[in-house]
Structure formats: C-alpha cells, structure tokens
Amino acid sequence: MKEVKTIIIIEATLYINIGFQMKKPAITEQPIHSILGDRWSSRAYDPAQFVSQESLLSLMEAARWSPSCNGEQPWQFIIFNKKDAIPWTQALNCLSIGNQNWAMDASILILSSAHQNFSNNEKSNRWGQFDTGAACENICLQATSIGLVAHQMGGFDVEKARQLFQIPRQYDLMSFIAIGYPLAIEKVSAEVLVREREPRKRKPLREIFYTNHWGEKSL
Numbered sequence: 001m002k003e004v005k006t007i008i009i010i011e012a013t014l015y016i017n018i019g020f021q022m023k024k025p026a027i028t029e030q031p032i033h034s035i036l037g038d039r040w041s042s043r044a045y046d047p048a049q050f051v052s053q054e055s056l057l058s059l060m061e062a063a064r065w066s067p068s069c070n071g072e073q074p075w076q077f078i079i080f081n082k083k084d085a086i087p088w089t090q091a092l093n094c095l096s097i098g099n100q101n102w103a104m105d106a107s108i109l110i111l112s113s114a115h116q117n118f119s120n121n122e123k124s125n126r127w128g129q130f131d132t133g134a135a136c137e138n139i140c141l142q143a144t145s146i147g148l149v150a151h152q153m154g155g156f157d158v159e160k161a162r163q164l165f166q167i168p169r170q171y172d173l174m175s176f177i178a179i180g181y182p183l184a185i186e187k188v189s190a191e192v193l194v195r196e197r198e199p200r201k202r203k204p205l206r207e208i209f210y211t212n213h214w215g216e217k218s219l
C-alpha cells in the first residue's frame with residue numbers, strides 16, 4: 001500500500017513544461033519508445049493554430065497502415081476541419097458538454113466507425129471495433145510524433161452523429177478524436193490546468209499479465 005502511494009505522488013508531480021508546452025510523459029516500469037510514453041490525452045489546444053493539410057495527410061496515412069483481421073480494414077473515418085465551420089460545428093455539437101468545453105479549441109475532429117461485417121461474406125466481424133481502435137491509436141501516435149495533441153472521446157451522441165452525417169447502420173460509431181496544437185502553458189485556464197495536472201494512472205504490470213494460465217501472475 002505504501003509503495004502504491006509513493007508511485008502516485010511521483011506521478012502527480014511529473015508534468016514538465018518544455019518551452020511553452022506542457023508534457024506529461026508516462027512514468028513506466030520498463031523503458032518504452034518515447035512516442036508511446038509521450039502520447040497523452042491533453043485538453044489544452046491552441047485555438048489559433050490550425051493543422052496543415054500535410055500533417056492531416058500523415059495522420060490519415062498512419063491510420064491506413066494499421067493492421068486488421070484478414071486485412072479487412074473495417075474502419076471508416078469522417079474528418080471535420082475547423083476551416084469548414086458548419087460541419088465542424090455540427091460535429092462539435094455531437095459531443096457531450098464536458099467534451100465540447102475543451103474540444104472546441106481543437107483544429108480537427110475525426111469520427112471513427114467500424115464495419116460490423118466482413119466484406120467477402122457479410123459474416124459478423126467481431127474484430128472490426130478492435131481493429132478500428134488500433135487505427136485510432138495509430139492516428140494518436142502519429143499526431144504525437146509531429147508535435148500535435150490527439151485526444152479520443154467516447155462521450156458523444158451516437159444517434160445524433162449518425163443522423164447528421166448519414167452514417168449507414170452497418171457501421172458502429174466508435175470515437176471522436178480531437179486534434180490540434182498544444183496551448184502554451186501560461187494560456188491554459190485554471191480550470192483546465194487542474195485536469196491537465198491530474199496524474200496519469202495505470203495498473204501495475206503484475207496485474208495485467210498472466211503467464212501460461214489465467215490467474216498465474218507473470219511478475
């Protein structure tokens with residue numbers, strides 16, 4: 001118990017202001033690639049900075065190269081660029097109020113969806129959502145690699161989005177991803193800053209991996 005408390009205290013203090021940007025790298029039990037540790041779900045976007053077409057294309061390409069069961073590529077994405085104000089605002093309005101409060105400053109919103117069936121035989125594809133999640137993570141990691149912030153959201157009105165954007169029933173709506181440039185630390189409001197400084201928490205490795213049998217701890 002004492003050990004856990006110590007870890008949380010360390011995590012709570014780990015937020016680094018590099019230049020003007022706040023980073024919150026994962027405190028890992030073992031070394032991992034810096035992109036994995038550096039990705040985090042910030043809520044502080046610079047409303048004055050827009051994601052370039054080149055950067056957006058790189059995010060799209062990252063999603064495309066995600067693996068999928070049988071190479072099915074069950075995902076379908078809709079991009080909303082703040083430069084197209086009307087559809088972007090419609091997308092924003094699908095989010096829960098709590099998410100709208102910070103996602104309104106993001107430059108891009110991406111809605112991900114997963115086809116329910118395999119295309120060759122129309123049988124149920126139970127890996128469709130799983131594969132789409134992996135593609136979304138590819139987007140988030142690519143965003144991190146080029147200095148963008150990407151934050152996934154499950155808090156949105158699925159039916160509203162389906163109606164507004166005429167999404168077929170065979171697609172399950174999975175998440176919105178808010179993407180943009182990080183806001184300079186001194187411009188982050190006190191309310192958002194509190195959440196930005198919340199510790200990143202993870203279960204310990206020994207809880208989430210078994211070896212050989214269910215319940216047989218690895219560590």
Ligand SMILES: Cc1cc2nc3c(=O)[nH]c(=O)nc-3n(C[C@H](O)[C@H](O)[C@H](O)COP(=O)(O)O)c2cc1C
Pocket residue numbers: 039040041042099151152153154155156175200
């Ligand atoms: C599928 C999914 C849905 C999420 N939904 C929300 C959401 O609606 N609102 C929110 O603020 N964060 C949301 N998050 C972000 C998580 O809260 C966040 O990933 C988690 O707390 C771990 O923090 P980290 O991403 O900074 O490591 C979501 C993340 C995922 C993957």
